[in-house]
Amino acid sequence: MAAVGAAAKGPYKVQSAINPDIASERTAPGFPLEKLVNLLDGGAERTRIRRAVEHVVNGDTVFSRENEYFLTPTEQYELAVKRAVHLWQKMKELGWMDDGPELQFAYRIMGGNLAFGVHNGVFIPTITELGTDAQIAKWVPLAKDYQIIGTYAQTELGHGTYLRGLETTASFDPSNQDFILNTPKPSSIKWWPGDLGRSANHAVVLAQLYTQEKCHGMHAFIVQIRSLLDHSALPGVKIGDIGPKMAFEHVDNGYLILQNVRIPKENMLNRHSEVTSDGRYIKKSFDKINYIAMVLTRVKVIASEMVIPLSKACVIALRYSVVRRQSELKPGEMEAKILDYQTQQQKLLPQLATTFAFHFMSSSLETFCNQVKVQIKSKGDASSLPELHALSAGLKALISDACSAGVEVCRRACGGHGYSKLSGLPSLYTRVVASCTYEGENTVLQLQTARFLIKCLNKIDCGEPLPQSVSYLYEPVTSHCSAKEKSDFLKPFIYIESYKHRAHRKKAISIADALDYPDKQLNSAIGNYDGYVYQRLFEWVQKAPTNAKENPAYEKYLKPRFRLAQSKL
Template sequence: MNPDVASERKAPGFEVEKLVNLLDGGAGRTRTRRSIEHIINSDAVFNQENQYFLTQTERYEEAVKGAVHLRQKIKELGWTADGPEIQIAFRVLGGNLAFAVHRELFIPTITELGTDAQIAKWVPLAKDYQIIGTYAQTELGHGTYLRGLETTASFDASSQDFILNTLEVSSIKWWPGDLGRSANHAVVLAQLYTQEMCHGMHAFIIQIRSLVDHSALPGVKIGDIGPKMAFEQVDNGYLMLQNVHIPRENMLSRYSEVTSDGSYVKQGSDRIYYISMVLARVKIISSELVSALSKACVIAIRYSVVRRQSKLKPGEMEAKILDYQTQQQKLLPQLATTFAFHFMASSLDTFCNQVKVQVKTKGDILLLPELHALSAGLKAMMSESCSVGVEACRRACGGHGYSTLSGLPTLYTRVVASCTYEGENTVLQLQTARFLMKYLTRVDCGQPLPQSVSYLSEPITLHCSAKEKSDFLKPFIYIESYKHRAHRMIKDAGIKLQSLLQSGVEQYVAWNSTSVQLAKAAVAHCHYIVVNNFVETMEGLKFEPEIQQVIKMLCDLYALTGILDNAGDFLYDGFMTGKQLDLVTTSQLDLLALVRKNAVSITDAFDYPDKQLNSAIGNYDGHVYQRLFEWAQKAPTNAKINLAYEKYLKPLFQLAQSKL
């Protein structure tokens, strides 16, 4: 153990194992997780040690091999779909496995939108990888705006077939994962036409490649879209359909169907077709965003107690860079953010499961709009924040953070992509804003509001009551501050929108003219939701005082950092004064020093094995420089003949022999 790291772990002010258990959801879950991690990390097939040196094709092949091998392991070990083992295994292996879209969108879409007969036919095949499916929604010309999709599915009563077409270049399906090289089936979202009428977007199952030789089927043009910023192992693809016939029973028909004579029978709300996207966003939040930021924090904070630079006090040895307040300011708020988002993701998962049960068992979609608004707004806010946070961690590691071997560039390029896929963030903010505007108009009518926006009907506090810096460590003070900010910004956006409408401006013009304000209001709403949830989680730990103290410290730091980062919003209408903002600054800097004392132990509570971090500078033992040197020597370029030297440099160098 590097002594600089070992010294950080001496006598922390809390029991690390208890914090591990809190993050896992209990000591039993910790034991289960560690057992599964040991199984995965002991398997040579899943070894990621050399992944940074692989080509795109090699990464893809390794991802496919790993996915198939895991499926076999699941069978051998008897892990069941309703047990925790499979979920843990996929979380451990993360984005290094193929078929993520197959597992997380293709199968769930059939499960949620298919009839019992369709589920019984397709899902067992898909779970056993006898078919690999993709989810073909996004087109060259349309992504988040589902009503604008151009792919068509027209019913032909004479043949009892749907005929699918991508009629324009802009309607070609573009970006679906697992499509480029792997999938032989697809859930395709298309505009349904029957009896010369369009019934909007529906989902259809299509076979796109032969099960014999994997060649594209007639009418199907398919391929990989080429290099992209990250996700080299994912075969994002394109799909062009020209008069592709599929049987009538291949339309997912739990909530609507087309009869043999072409009649359209609707059995539910159009909103149900958005459920796959909602579930995908919740999954992104819980399995991708939080893990990316938490891993980045572990790597950067461990590195920052090993890296020494300059002298804080003359005559002493160089200081650990985490002892510098500026380094603490870069990293420790990111650590607090990770905890805030972890607890928020857990709460959102619980709400999502509640909605899924109501939809599946009762056809009740009453809570679906609220889940849609929450998942959209939180996905936008958290993906943006995690992208900024991972990049802050990378930069805080200086030159070594630029090295792919640190693990940080890979984390960043993966997490920043989430700002776009499954809904571009600005579009998602505006979807949340529509929900907020809808219920803002109901406040004056005294109508009941969904729980997430119930605060809009509560009296608003006009001025912050804090008088000294310790007041800002009282949760009710900063909760009221965030509530005021969100309430005011939502109300101001609503007033502007209504003012434009009342002046005679058309709805779409009024909305576009207010859209920047609306998007900011949505962010403020989500920020309040996260802070309030963090406080509720912290207050629920009263029987674990040591752990509660740690969580409160992180909760305070998250809340106060958010106030400072958005100071203009809190000063705007005089809710806070400049003097109060100075108190926030002082309190926040005090918190940095407190969190600094136990920063390494807090990150240890994420309990990532070294193999999962896959970072030369983030290992538990802190031997940064030795490991960087060892890993660099494994680069294939060090063992290959330098062809550029032979072709271009050798003749030039030989000319110098007689002159030196």
């Protein structure tokens, strides 16, 4: 890193003036730029707040991203923890509210390189949405004050999107008035939760609820997994980091094994259902209500983890394209800006247009999501949740696919320099491509949205009303294209009429085997010939250095916070 700093002081250092090539592109934009900025921010006042937050963040050395690409994964994790605790201290100092726009902008400005994303973005909201007033009053203040750090343990080695297939169990014991939690086999090990590997001491665990020898489906339970005194795993708990990933090096994704772990009866989040002292199960709402935390998280990540990376990639690629020159169009002339080539415009301009479309689409979805939350919380009305689930599933699949492809287009458009991590593009790509899998695998989500549409078609046959978002299904369908003129293809209904599909699959293992790659050549824990995926994943994870080393971030930043909670729990 010293060499990098020294290079910056050499004869080729960055000049203070703006590159003339990019400056010339900014003359007379043809529209009021500040008004567009306000529109994207959600109003002039929000623009003012955002810029004030940027001033605070950019002026603080703890939040500096200089030399970030040269840090090891362990250093990135420790810095992410340091930043998260420092941001919490800044919030207290400056009077920023937990639900205020300042914190939202701070997260966006720092690019997500903060620890405790699952703690703040999923653990706390899950308790808020699924917990009773008493449970919220007990747990949320401790969590917001970082006296406890929580994670959301849903995904298992053997099940992710198919939540009804989760194998973790929570069995009620009337004699002790508690629940006994177990991950009974390798495929039931909780796998992937962020903040779990090294940070969390509590978890919202999603498990199949059993009372009186009957399964009542998936429910959420608060489970303490590490000691608040020394951060060691509690009895019956095995926990660790799952090892290297494509990106998110600062996030300690982890695994969790529970073996006859007992938790108090009141640790079941029971705003919408409860278990009586004699083991009777009482349902207060419909079965799918426990999925709401996942749906709310999906809505949030569409904007933060999908649209923002594409927008950043567009900015990087477009700016580079007006200062990168290549080829003399005429002998002796200055080489042309690569953005002046139609091929470069065909790559980048559609991505820029897509960014704007997805920005407003995600904003509209978030508005609808907030309406549904209010209906559920204040009126107990969850009738709009299926529509929200279908919209969030379909848009998550569409937007994550498009943004992943779009960032890669931007990266390639920057040529060899786009391959350098220092360009920022590889990190954006590896970050956004993960969104195609987490919070629901895209193919499954597309099928869930399709199922919702089929149900709506059945409602048409019965003359029942449809949700507003699919009211177009009542419109008559013609057997031929309705377009008469070129301009008709700018009308969305033309495309709606054309959406038909057919799917046919044939099982493909033998074809893959014919490629004849030996296991050592594949070097994959999930692609071995013998098919023992979960056992080998767990076996390999034990070799990860992060599972053998001490946790400096815990000693420096978390231990003092956790000990404050010891007398309160």
